[in-house]
Amino acid sequence: MPDRPHRVALFVTCLVDQFAPSVARGTLQVLERVGLRAEVPGGQTCCGQPLLNDGFPDQAARLARRWVETFEPFDAVVAPSGSCVATVREFYPRVLAGSPWEGRARAVAQRTYELSEFLVRVLGVEDVGARFPHRVALHASCHQLRSLGAADCARAVLRRVAGLELVDLAHPEACCGFGGVFSVKFPEVSEAMLRDKLQDVSATTAEVLVSTDLGCLLHLAGGLSRKGVRLRCLHLAEVLGGS
Amino acid sequence: MSPSAAGFREASARAVLDPALREAIRRVTDNLAVRRVQVTAELPHFDVLRDRAKRIKEHTLANLDRYLEQLEAAVRARGGHVHWARDAEEAAACVVRICREAGARRVVKSKSMVTEEVELNRALLEAGIEPVETDLGEFVVQISGDRPSHLIAPIIHKRREDVAELFRRHLGTPADAPVPVLTAAARAHLRQAFLQADVGITGANFLVAETGTVVLVENEGNARMVTSLPRVHVAVAGIEKVLPRLADLAVFLPLLVRSATGQRLSAYVSLLTGPRGPGERDGPDAFHLVLVDNGRSRVLADPELREALQCVRCSACLNVCPVYERAGGHAYGSVYSGPIGAVLTPALTGGRGLVDLPFASSLCGACRDVCPVRIDIPGMLVALRARAGQTAEARWERRAARVAAWLLCRPRLYRWASVAARVLEPVVRRVPVGALRRWARGRDLPRLSPTPFHRAARR
Ligand code: SF4
Numbered sequence: 001m002p003d004r005p006h007r008v009a010l011f012v013t014c015l016v017d018q019f020a021p022s023v024a025r026g027t028l029q030v031l032e033r034v035g036l037r038a039e040v041p042g043g044q045t046c047c048g049q050p051l052l053n054d055g056f057p058d059q060a061a062r063l064a065r066r067w068v069e070t071f072e073p074f075d076a077v078v079a080p081s082g083s084c085v086a087t088v089r090e091f092y093p094r095v096l097a098g099s100p101w102e103g104r105a106r107a108v109a110q111r112t113y114e115l116s117e118f119l120v121r122v123l124g125v126e127d128v129g130a131r132f133p134h135r136v137a138l139h140a141s142c143h144q145l146r147s148l149g150a151a152d153c154a155r156a157v158l159r160r161v162a163g164l165e166l167v168d169l170a171h172p173e174a175c176c177g178f179g180g181v182f183s184v185k186f187p188e189v190s191e192a193m194l195r196d197k198l199q200d201v202s203a204t205t206a207e208v209l210v211s212t213d214l215g216c217l218l219h220l221a222g223g224l225s226r227k228g229v230r231l232r233c234l235h236l237a238e239v240l241g242g243s
Numbered sequence: 244m245s246p247s248a249a250g251f252r253e254a255s256a257r258a259v260l261d262p263a264l265r266e267a268i269r270r271v272t273d274n275l276a277v278r279r280v281q282v283t284a285e286l287p288h289f290d291v292l293r294d295r296a297k298r299i300k301e302h303t304l305a306n307l308d309r310y311l312e313q314l315e316a317a318v319r320a321r322g323g324h325v326h327w328a329r330d331a332e333e334a335a336a337c338v339v340r341i342c343r344e345a346g347a348r349r350v351v352k353s354k355s356m357v358t359e360e361v362e363l364n365r366a367l368l369e370a371g372i373e374p375v376e377t378d379l380g381e382f383v384v385q386i387s388g389d390r391p392s393h394l395i396a397p398i399i400h401k402r403r404e405d406v407a408e409l410f411r412r413h414l415g416t417p418a419d420a421p422v423p424v425l426t427a428a429a430r431a432h433l434r435q436a437f438l439q440a441d442v443g444i445t446g447a448n449f450l451v452a453e454t455g456t457v458v459l460v461e462n463e464g465n466a467r468m469v470t471s472l473p474r475v476h477v478a479v480a481g482i483e484k485v486l487p488r489l490a491d492l493a494v495f496l497p498l499l500v501r502s503a504t505g506q507r508l509s510a511y512v513s514l515l516t517g518p519r520g521p522g523e524r525d526g527p528d529a530f531h532l533v534l535v536d537n538g539r540s541r542v543l544a545d546p547e548l549r550e551a552l553q554c555v556r557c558s559a560c561l562n563v564c565p566v567y568e569r570a571g572g573h574a575y576g577s578v579y580s581g582p583i584g585a586v587l588t589p590a591l592t593g594g595r596g597l598v599d600l601p602f603a604s605s606l607c608g609a610c611r612d613v614c615p616v617r618i619d620i621p622g623m624l625v626a627l628r629a630r631a632g633q634t635a636e637a638r639w640e641r642r643a644a645r646v647a648a649w650l651l652c653r654p655r656l657y658r659w660a661s662v663a664a665r666v667l668e669p670v671v672r673r674v675p676v677g678a679l680r681r682w683a684r685g686r687d688l689p690r691l692s693p694t695p696f697h698r699a700a701r702r
Contacts, residue, residue: 012696014651018661019689021696040700045651051644053606053625055632059648066652091625142607175565179605183686184678186603188256191685192569193605222686 002122005075005111010038011067013081014046015214016235023214026241027080027115034125038078043070049087052095054181061095068092068105076122077112080237082144082212085114090147114144114212115237116153126160130240133163137206138236139197139220141213142175154212154236161239167204174200178219194223201231208232210239251599255570264400264571271399272562278505279559279613285507286497295494296616300553303487304543310452310485311534317455321517323530328361334535335366338444338477341531342372345475347441351433353459353466354378355446356556357481357535359391359578360591363444374444375436377465379429386413392572392580394558395503400571433465443469443527447480448555449495450532453488454516457532460499462510470515476527478515482534483543483552495555498615502557538591547626548590553616554583560610560620566603575600582610582620589627598636601627654697661695 008031016023024040031038048063067088071077079085089112092105119125138158140151151172158166177183177193184190197220201209209224209231211217221233258264283289303310315325326341328334334357342350350367352358352374364385367374376385380397384390387409391397398406407425410416414428445466449458457478459466470476486495492514500509519526542548561567561581572580576596577588585600601624610620631637632644650657668691675683682688 017696018664018691021692021694021699024696040697042697043654044697045654045657048648048651051648053628054640054644055601055628055630055637056641056644056648057625057629057632059644062648063651090622094622142605142609146608146612173609175605175607175609177565177605179607181602182605184681185599186252186255186566186570187681187684188252188259189566189569189603190605192259193565194686218689219686222682222689225687226685 004123005036007073007075008036008038009071009074009077010040011044011047011071011077011079011084011112012040013079013084013214015218016080019218020214020235020238023080023235023237026235026237026239027078029241030115030119030128030130030237031078033128033130034119034123039074041070047084047087048095049084049091050180052087052091057095060091064092064095064105065101068096068101068108071112072104072108075111076118077108078115078118079112080115080212080235081214082114082117082141082148082150083215085112085117086143086147088112114148114150114153115240116157116212117148117150120153120156121150126156128157128160128240130242131162132239132242134207135165135167135205136208136210136239137167137169137201137204138172139169139176139201139209139211139216140172141211141216144212145173157240158210158236164239167206169200169204171196171200176216176219178216180215183219191223194219198223198227198229202229206231208234208239210234210236212236250576251570251574251596251603254574254576255566255603258571258574259569263402265569267402268399268568268571271393271396272568275396275503275505275558276562279502279562282501282505282507286501289501292494292498293615293617296498297553299486299491299494300616303485304483304549304552307482307485307543310487311482314450314452314455314485317452318517318530318532319455321455322520323455323517323532326531326533328533328535328537330537331361331535334361334479334533334537335363337533338363338479339366339370339372341475341477342367342442343370345442345529347372347475349373349375349436349440350442350444351375351377351436351440351469351473352381352444353446353461353469354381354397355444355479356391356394356578357446358444358479361479361535361537363479375433375440377433377436377469378461379426379463382429382433383409390573391578393561394556394579394581396558400573437468437472440473442475442477443473444477444479445469447478447484448499449492450480450485451487451489451492452485456489456514456516458492459511459513459515460496460509461513462504462506464511467511467513470513470527471525474527475529475531476515476518477531477533479533479535482536482539499555499557502559502613502615538593541593542590545590548586548623550618551583551586551590551623553618554587555616557615559613559615563609563613564604565607565609566605570603575603582624583618586620586623586627589630594630597627597631598634601625601631658695658698661698665691665693
């Protein structure tokens with residue numbers, strides 16, 4: 001396990017900033033509970049993933065350079081998103097390849113973590129002292145699951161939340177059909193994937209659907225509310241932070 | 244390979260309305276995927292094999308010219324003929340010429356994707372030569388004038404009733420015939436074809452440079468008939484199929500078979516080296532190997548896409564792909580479908596399907612996880628998207644991306660723009676346009692929070 005970092009930064013992510021500030025607040029609260037006062041660098045906006053996945057790596061690279069500059073002074077960067085962390089880790093070195101930025105990006109990417117991954121793998125903490133007396137189904141994002149290999153971290157911290165009962169999905173590894181640009185280029189296929197995911201959730205006794213990524217969560221929530229299904233959707237940080 | 248410029252959206256939208264198609268695909272792919280998991284888990288060193296395979300492929304592709312020359316020399320030394328085809332036309336013409344020289348009227352074929360790729364059957368028919376597909380699935384594809392929709396299960400999209408009806412019309416079986424009756428009818432029909440054919444055409448799963456060997460992996464035994472009954476055997480293969488040494492098969496056979504059908508070993512593995520030699524009892528009088536480029540050397544010269552040439556066509560990536568499962572193979576508009584097809588089609592053709600295929604993925608990464616040679620399919624899809632971003636079709640998106648990046652690089656301005664977005668939100672919600680409208684088809688639009696986090700934090 002890496003050393004316990006001193007200076008920790010929160011990367012809020014653009015979706016959280018715009019759609020769910022409570023996720024950022026939850027993250028800060030969780031970190032505080034484990035004894036870390038995270039800073040929120042003012043220059044941050046977006047990691048650039050949407051631009052990259054839309055086919056504009058040069059534009060994404062502009063954001064990547066900014067991001068690296070903003071976060072490299074810190075010992076660790078924590079984000080409430082497996083997807084953004086995967087972008088920093090997997091794609092920053094590629095979009096910045098061949099420039100001095102590549103090495104800088106690799107260095108800071110090594111210290112960048114998704115929230116539950118940070119708790120479990122860096123701090124060695126599973127129990128953050130949260131309480132949430134509900135039955136919860138977890139949708140770890142595909143990036144959380146496959147790029148970071150950290151779906152088990154999210155599960156581990158949820159299991160230690162007081163009162164929380166984690167119910168199993170039949171296909172926890174199935175994509176919810178979001179995929180950013182994919183969901184609007186091919187809405188029919190995306191919706192078909194979403195339908196199956198929601199069916200899987202509905203077949204359980206879950207009262208709350210929790211995800212590690214706001215992108216997936218907004219997609220799932222949009223599908224649920226369109227179907228008129230009342231099921232709370234919460235981000236992992238909101239559950240752990242108990243906001 | 245019928246072209247499909249902006250075809251994926253339409254075709255996939257149609258496919259999702261067909262629950263029977265989805266069910267048919269899922270039954271097969273789930274079964275294959277489950278068996279793959281079982282038999283790969285049995286091998287404690289499976290991941291070691293994957294790494295080994297990756298290194299062998301990287302090495303071979305880096306020295307492809309050398310291994311191809313070695314292969315050619317080895318095949319010649321065993322009395323075979325080697326032909327080089329630059330593109331699809333040359334490949335098809337070459338096979339037609341070989342058939343003509345052999346005086347062939349009828350040829351039998353075993354399953355081969357590359358002959359689909361070069362549209363060999365069409366060329367043969369135009370030359371007055373009748374090809375008969377002898378793989379059961381490909382036979383069904385042929386008699387129904389269809390196209391394969393999966394790498395190893397070509398008629399995955401057909402229901403059993405569809406096949407029964409086809410057989411009733413073509414082979415005279417009863418409409419309600421059970422599967423064994425259908426397969427028996429096909430077998431009887433194909434046996435005649437085997438006996439009458441002058442030339443047998445196969446693909447190749449692997450080519451061994453060291454020995455000049457063609458390796459065929461199959462379960463029906465038809466490829467063995469195709470290569471032993473007719474006088475002439477023609478193997479058609481992409482240049483990337485070469486492996487340096489016979490011993491490399493010890494790595495690739497278990498990887499391919501376990502990843503493809505979830506078997507421990509396929510029912511038949513044929514290693515064919517040259518025509519029948521003096522004193523040998525079986526085998527053709529003549530053996531021809533047609534090595535097809537058809538875009539492969541372009542891919543080889545492309546550092547971002549080169550990895551696609553490592554594909555052994557096992558179909559594991561298709562079987563776990565949520566998009567393939569719902570869109571079906573035909574939506575990809577190419578013989579190569581699924582995640583690897585979305586890479587191969589634009590890569591091999593220098594851009595066909597570029598505007599839609601690279602986007603036909605949620606980038607969930609399931610393909611990369613299962614690929615026996617660890618091909619980074621999502622990474623290549625993202626690389627291809629970057630090329631799509633440079634096309635004329637994407638000029639508006641390109642402009643929008645430039646503006647977005649400009650704004651996102653100016654945090655203060657961005658925070659102000661966030662406020663403006665909240666003013667505009669009610670209008671946009673009422674009349675969503677463009678991407679928002681496509682989102683709102685089946686999903687409610689998310690609501691912006693009244694105050695963005697960064698703004699609230701500053702207060
Ligand atoms: S890309 Fe990999 S998983 Fe897909 S068919 Fe090729 S070898 Fe198999």
